[in-house]
Amino acid sequence: MELNLHSEPNGFSEAHAKGKHVVIIDVLRASSTIVHACENGVERIIPVAQVEDATKLIPTLDRKKTLLGGEREGKKIEGFDLGNSPIEYARNVVKGKTLIFSTSNGTVAIAQSSPADEIVIGCFLNVSAVVKHVLAARPKKVAILCSGNLRQLSLEDFVCGGLMVRKLEESFRGKLTLNDAAVAASALAESMDDVGGVVRISSHGQVLAELGFADDLEFCSKIDKYDTVPIVADGRISTQGSNRR
């Protein structure tokens, strides 16, 4: 199996996604929020790049069953129901709802991955579930795409990707070919094994703490809290067809 990790989406093109199973990681916070919302029974998530795309969608949907969520510069978008704090996406808020979701980094990575055989959403919350799900498909090629922050490597995404590489290395029975970024991330995940500390010292983690989201950092650092594996299909995210409990 060929396993490539990409430290941020710049060098990742649609050609890199073609014929692959792609795991998209945005630990702070899009992936963590998506996984938590799916765990809490959200019916589907519609990721959109621009705020205008979200407001255009609203009249086509039942507003009572629809939530608008997302952030710009870490803060809730004006007029939206929810921000990008996973803790906001409680069961009584999201169950059975459609969530229109727009974030700075995560949606870009999803768009670039569109030609993939399958796209799943991963973070620390579901590391082992993602690995189990990917291996069950017996893919020939896997790409782990870290969303990064403002087109640069994000420590928390890179370490989370490295942890997935390590778990894939442990579980895969056969020849595994890693690219350099996968080798680097794997070694880093071994040496930086205090995930809570990694998230706190990351530049994005520090910005979020200053904005008052310290609780989110702790929440997003929990390894294997959930078995949920959100899947992106036809531009929608849901747990349909995944190994959700």
Added chain:
Amino acid sequence: MELNLHSEPNGFSEAHAKGKHVVIIDVLRASSTIVHACENGVERIIPVAQVEDATKLIPTLDRKKTLLGGEREGKKIEGFDLGNSPIEYARNVVKGKTLIFSTSNGTVAIAQSSPADEIVIGCFLNVSAVVKHVLAARPKKVAILCSGNLRQLSLEDFVCGGLMVRKLEESFRGKLTLNDAAVAASALAESMDDVGGVVRISSHGQVLAELGFADDLEFCSKIDKYDTVPIVADGRISTQGSNRR
């Protein structure tokens, strides 16, 4: 001091270079060849992006005092005097000569760094000399730009950059602000301290070994072999003004 590392040139724009001291790393093999050629007395190196740029320059220069060097896909360019193997650039070959030099990755990074306050060329061969040189300028902002390979992170460049971060951390007396990639590379350089092994397992190292350049890998893995710090100024590389012995 602000210290940013960039794992490859994609996310690095001219805006990132402005007002900074930039260290360009291309361990395999452009940086290593440039450092070795400078150590061996080459008068100046003219980096060019395209082969055509090199052939256009030739009639404007004294051919007897000019060498054409470089590679495409690791191999010597047809009609050129030398490839990109540092070992070819011996003292009796390069001393007093002008070298027109074109490589796949390194010249891109040099072009993107042009607005910098200073650009120097680094690799394992001159890690400590580069750190000493950079610190002597008392810069406020330093960027370490890894050339990478085909727009992806290269293990050998990332670890070499991390080693420079570590040495800057040890030597700098004052507050040092690192970006996430610098934190990651520094931790990786600490955990992957067998540089020869890093270079051999890197994807580019493996390709070069298959092409018959295993000796180059060993050569490029030698830490602090030289004190030479090549400087890029007005599109030319030389040791003028550097702390060359």
